[in-house]
Amino acid sequence: MSDQDLTVSVENLRKTFKGPDGGEVAAIDGISMSVRAGELTALVGPDGAGKTTLMRMMAGLLKPDAGSLSVLGIDVAADPQSVQDRISYMPQRFGLYEDLSVQENLDLYADLHGVPEGERKQRFTRMLEMTDMARFTERPAGKLSGGMKQKLGLACTLVRSPDLLLLDEPSVGVDPLSRRDLWTIVQQLIDDEKLSVIVSTAYMDEAERCAQVFVMNKGKLLAEGAPDELKKRARGLTFTATTPDGMPARELQARLIDAPDFIVDAVPKGGNVSFIRQQDADEARIGELLRDAESEPRDEELEDAFMMMLRQHEAQDGEAAAKPATDKAAPEPRRNEDKPVIVVRDLVRKFGDFTAVASTSFDVAQGEIFGLLGPNGAGKTTTFRMLCGLLPATSGHLEVAGLNLRNARAEARGRIGYVSQKFALYGNLSVRENMEFFGGAYGLRGKALRKRVSASIEQFNLDPAAQSGILPAGYKQRLAMATGLLHEPDILFLDEPTSGIDPLARRAFWRTITSLAMSGVTIIITTHFMEEAEYCDRIAIQDAGEMLALGTPREVRKQAGDAGTDMNSAFIAIVEQGRAARDNKAKDKERAA
Amino acid sequence: MSASGFATRLVALTRKETRQMLRDRSNLVVGLVLPVVLILLFGYGLSFDVKDARVTVVLEDSSPTARNVVAGLRGSPYIAPTWASSMAEAERMIRAGQTDAILRVPGDFSRRLAAGDGQLQLLLNGVDSNTAAAIEGYVGGSLALPGQQQVDRGGNKPAAAANITIVQRMWFNEASESTWYLVPGLIVLVMTLIGAFLTSLLVAREWERGTLESLFVTPVRPLELVLAKLAPYIVIGAIDLIMCLLAAKYLFQVPMRGSLWIIIVSSLLYLLVSLGLGLFISATTRNQFAASQMALLASFMPAMMLSGFVFDLRNMPVVIQVISQVLPATHFMGLIKTLFMAGDYWPDILRNCAILALYATVLIALSRRSLAKKLD
Numbered sequence: 001m002s003d004q005d006l007t008v009s010v011e012n013l014r015k016t017f018k019g020p021d022g023g024e025v026a027a028i029d030g031i032s033m034s035v036r037a038g039e040l041t042a043l044v045g046p047d048g049a050g051k052t053t054l055m056r057m058m059a060g061l062l063k064p065d066a067g068s069l070s071v072l073g074i075d076v077a078a079d080p081q082s083v084q085d086r087i088s089y090m091p092q093r094f095g096l097y098e099d100l101s102v103q104e105n106l107d108l109y110a111d112l113h114g115v116p117e118g119e120r121k122q123r124f125t126r127m128l129e130m131t132d133m134a135r136f137t138e139r140p141a142g143k144l145s146g147g148m149k150q151k152l153g154l155a156c157t158l159v160r161s162p163d164l165l166l167l168d169e170p171s172v173g174v175d176p177l178s179r180r181d182l183w184t185i186v187q188q189l190i191d192d193e194k195l196s197v198i199v200s201t202a203y204m205d206e207a208e209r210c211a212q213v214f215v216m217n218k219g220k221l222l223a224e225g226a227p228d229e230l231k232k233r234a235r236g237l238t239f240t241a242t243t244p245d246g247m248p249a250r251e252l253q254a255r256l257i258d259a260p261d262f263i264v265d266a267v268p269k270g271g272n273v274s275f276i277r278q279q280d281a282d283e284a285r286i287g288e289l290l291r292d293a294e295s296e297p298r299d300e301e302l303e304d305a306f307m308m309m310l311r312q313h314e315a316q317d318g319e320a321a322a323k324p325a326t327d328k329a330a331p332e333p334r335r336n337e338d339k340p341v342i343v344v345r346d347l348v349r350k351f352g353d354f355t356a357v358a359s360t361s362f363d364v365a366q367g368e369i370f371g372l373l374g375p376n377g378a379g380k381t382t383t384f385r386m387l388c389g390l391l392p393a394t395s396g397h398l399e400v401a402g403l404n405l406r407n408a409r410a411e412a413r414g415r416i417g418y419v420s421q422k423f424a425l426y427g428n429l430s431v432r433e434n435m436e437f438f439g440g441a442y443g444l445r446g447k448a449l450r451k452r453v454s455a456s457i458e459q460f461n462l463d464p465a466a467q468s469g470i471l472p473a474g475y476k477q478r479l480a481m482a483t484g485l486l487h488e489p490d491i492l493f494l495d496e497p498t499s500g501i502d503p504l505a506r507r508a509f510w511r512t513i514t515s516l517a518m519s520g521v522t523i524i525i526t527t528h529f530m531e532e533a534e535y536c537d538r539i540a541i542q543d544a545g546e547m548l549a550l551g552t553p554r555e556v557r558k559q560a561g562d563a564g565t566d567m568n569s570a571f572i573a574i575v576e577q578g579r580a581a582r583d584n585k586a587k588d589k590e591r592a593a
Numbered sequence: 594m595s596a597s598g599f600a601t602r603l604v605a606l607t608r609k610e611t612r613q614m615l616r617d618r619s620n621l622v623v624g625l626v627l628p629v630v631l632i633l634l635f636g637y638g639l640s641f642d643v644k645d646a647r648v649t650v651v652l653e654d655s656s657p658t659a660r661n662v663v664a665g666l667r668g669s670p671y672i673a674p675t676w677a678s679s680m681a682e683a684e685r686m687i688r689a690g691q692t693d694a695i696l697r698v699p700g701d702f703s704r705r706l707a708a709g710d711g712q713l714q715l716l717l718n719g720v721d722s723n724t725a726a727a728i729e730g731y732v733g734g735s736l737a738l739p740g741q742q743q744v745d746r747g748g749n750k751p752a753a754a755a756n757i758t759i760v761q762r763m764w765f766n767e768a769s770e771s772t773w774y775l776v777p778g779l780i781v782l783v784m785t786l787i788g789a790f791l792t793s794l795l796v797a798r799e800w801e802r803g804t805l806e807s808l809f810v811t812p813v814r815p816l817e818l819v820l821a822k823l824a825p826y827i828v829i830g831a832i833d834l835i836m837c838l839l840a841a842k843y844l845f846q847v848p849m850r851g852s853l854w855i856i857i858v859s860s861l862l863y864l865l866v867s868l869g870l871g872l873f874i875s876a877t878t879r880n881q882f883a884a885s886q887m888a889l890l891a892s893f894m895p896a897m898m899l900s901g902f903v904f905d906l907r908n909m910p911v912v913i914q915v916i917s918q919v920l921p922a923t924h925f926m927g928l929i930k931t932l933f934m935a936g937d938y939w940p941d942i943l944r945n946c947a948i949l950a951l952y953a954t955v956l957i958a959l960s961r962r963s964l965a966k967k968l969d
Contacts, residue, residue, distance in 0.1 A: 017969075056968060059809075059810045060810070060966070061806065061809055061810065061966065061967060061968045062967070062968055062969050063967070063969065080966065081812070081814075081966075084809070084810050084811065084812065084966070085812045087810065088810070089807070089810035090807070091803065091806045091807055093803040093806075094803075094807055095799070095802055095803040095804025095805065095806055095807040095808065096804070097609065097613065097804060098802070099612070099613055099616045099617065100609065100612060100613070104609070104612065107605070108605055108606075108608075108609050109811065111601050111602060111604070111605030112602050112605060112606075112808070112811040112812060112813050113811055113812065114598050114601060114602075114812065153807075156807070157807075166810075
């Protein structure tokens with residue numbers, strides 16, 4: 001391979017930062033790699049793998065501490081501007097100017113990149129068409145939904161055809177529909193313009209589209225190769241276990257994932273459980289774990305290989321993979337299907353003329369895990385806030401833990417725990433201080449408070465003296481959850497608890513959730529990861545304030561028809577059907593008028 | 594390619610900054626409304642002149658000579674005399690805050706005056722020492738003249754040194770009006786406010802919102818970022834300058850003895866200095882809150898307290914004097930006051946303008962450096 005065919009070549013690259021405790025932390029720890037031109041290349045890895053640091057060094061924004069890095073044949077450290085003149089880079093949080101309109105943002109970037117006037121018109125038309133934003137050119141960027149902002153960010157990055165395109169986790173926090181649109185745009189440009197693209201991602205289905213995948217963890221390169229090649233590492237180890245009738249898939253999944261000596265990974269999927277066995281695991285022991293569940297081999301996927309590599313690396317590192325916080329002595333399930341703890345009838349919320357939630361009804365039973373899904377701006381957060389008593393409903397009936405939220409809001413609040421999307425604890429307090437403060441705010445005092453705090457610290461496996469602000473994302477999440485559970489609420493609300501958390505921590509997180517549900521706590525959760533819907537007993541899909549689907553994951557998949565092979569495509573299909581129906585209704589109305 | 598690229602990018606960035614500035618209402622309030630408020634506040638509200646000072650006269654000597662001497666008080670626009678029948682009553686009044694000063698004419702005044710040794714007692718309420726000093730001057734001034742006449746009329750040659758009368762003449766600020774020196778100083782304050790306060794948010798905001806990271810990976814150069822950020826605020830500063838000059842001339846009738854163009858050029862030079870300071874603070878703190886606090890502490894407060902705006906620097910401890918000499922505001926303050934009231938004095942103009950130009954260059958270079966396209 002000659003140098004001309006390489007867009008990026010990295011040799012023994014190192015970059016260290018000052019850690020929160022004053023020590024040196026190697027974000028990139030001696031990485032060497034070559035990225036071929038004209039291809040789609042993926043950097044995959046959990047949080048803190050060093051993907052963003054590597055991207056920023058390629059973009060000339062950070063200087064390497066050691067090693068060499070050349071992009072498009074230019075030594076980036078020596079001449080960053082020459083690289084920046086030729087590449088386009090979309091950071092994780094693309095900096096749109098929120099007070100400028102869509103068109104003004106596009107113009108700005110076109111001017112900065114020196115796109116000639118004639119070329120510009122054609123390019124804009126194409127970008128606006130692909131992002132479906134031609135109608136909104138005059139709208140301020142700040143008033144777009146999260147998915148639209150991300151698409152506009154991509155459009156601004158692509159105002160000209162660069163020699164290399166760098167995309168840093170373009171789909172984080174973006175709903176499945178916008179995610180699909182983003183990828184359609186990238187794919188089209190690759191096909192039409194033979195773009196060289198490097199994308200970092202936490203989604204394996206995105207990595208699977210790429211010609212070359214680099215797997216990273218903790219600043220090290222674990223593996224590289226084509227997706228099909230990497231997949232092979234899991235060959236022969238992947239199985240599907242069919243759950244016996246009447247048993248939630250997550251119970252079997254919990255049993256399997258609790259035996260890391262034999263099972264690498266297990267996730268609920270399509271009502272059954274997909275798992276990876278350890279290479280050297282004893283057949284008989286696995287049979288014991290499965291009990292009466294049938295298991296049969298399935299095709300390996302990139303995700304399987306990825307999970308295997310991560311677990312192996314964590315094990316080599318001598319660090320036990322984030323242990324799930326569970327009560328080892330699983331208490332008797334306190335499930336009571338007859339008496340719903342949440343009753344919602346004809347719930348409506350309007351903001352002025354805008355209907356955020358339209359006539360929604362559902363029940364949630366005690367000990368149930370109830371998932372609320374929907375694209376950005378679907379009304380999930382509004383519904384959520386009404387259920388927590390943070391926002392009054394415009395009309396409708398709302399009952400939480402047997403209390404009507406209209407007249408007993410404060411009392412109802414005492415029965416619920418709430419974990420917000422952002423880390424809402426005090427960063428400069430220690431774990432114990434945070435818990436004591438919030439416990440006090442919930443009305444716990446003295447001995448009772450100390451006892452609950454100590455018990456929670458043990459249950460969630462936390463270090464009480466650690467400073468909360470510098471904990472890894474997964475631990476922060478755990479602390480937030482422990483805090484929300486201090487007053488032993490009947491219902492726990494979790495708003496997108498898993499965005500920005502790596503897959504291992506997510507497994508541990510869900511293990512905690514399932515064991516909480518087992519002990520009788522009702523869980524209401526929102527998420528962007530559709531595969532996580534499989535852990536839920538029932539899910540509701542919302543779009544534009546309307547309830548489009550409600551039922552068990554299996555029922556919802558069925559509702560999606562042929563498309564419903566997996567949760568992600570089922571979700572997309574249902575939302576699109578809903579939108580088509582709404583458009584038709586609107587057209588009928590127009591015709592009638 | 595490079596030159597035209599520079600122009601295109603600079604125009605695009607300047608357009609962007611201007612739009613952002615115009616769409617942010619709080620910016621315009623600080624930039625255009627606050628200066629007006631400051632002009633009115635300092636012009637009308639803040640004055641060290643004492644008008645209608647309450648002076649209580651205790652006339653223990655009721656001779657026509659004594660009456661004649663104090664009659665001068667009534668003619669003064671600065672003094673509103675009242676009369677008290679006894680010293681005890683006058684003392685009660687001064688304690689109760691009903692009067693600012695007591696002028697006591699002792700019973701033997703006319704006799705001793707005839708002997709060339711006339712003495713009056715002036716008691717001042719020293720709670721506000723500025724006012725007390727001013728009243729002392731006014732009373733002395735209004736008494737001196739009739740006393741002089743009396744002596745002349747009597748035809749007696751005064752006993753050598755005892756009766757020398759000082760005839761005061763205040764140069765440059767003949768009326769000793771405080772607006773005359775406050776209003777030019779106000780230009781310094783307004784330029785400081787616009788510069789440091791408004792620009793201190795500019796770069797920090799881009800850091801906080803993550804817009805710089807996207808901007809950095811384009812052909813844009815750091816200098817272009819700096820210039821584009823300065824441009825719209827130079828316009829705002831120029832508008833404020835015009836407002837200040839108009840107010841000075843027509844509202845407060847402050848004389849403008851120096852050349853208008855030198856006033857404008859030096860003001861714009863100082864505007865650049867404070868814009869540069871604001872940008873530099875903004876780019877280094879990367880945090881809007883910290884930047885605005887820093888800007889307040891590093892520019893506005895010292896410009897108000899230490900530049901000689903109100904307080905004479907020569908009365909300050911040496912350390913403070915040294916600090917004040919480091920402040921660009923001090924140099925501009927001295928220059929602009931001289932320009933308004935004394936006229937063009939070239940050595941002063943050249944020296945101070947050179948200092949300001951040096952500051953502007955250094956600060957803009959530092960801002961450019963702190964915007965080097967790097968994240969670490």
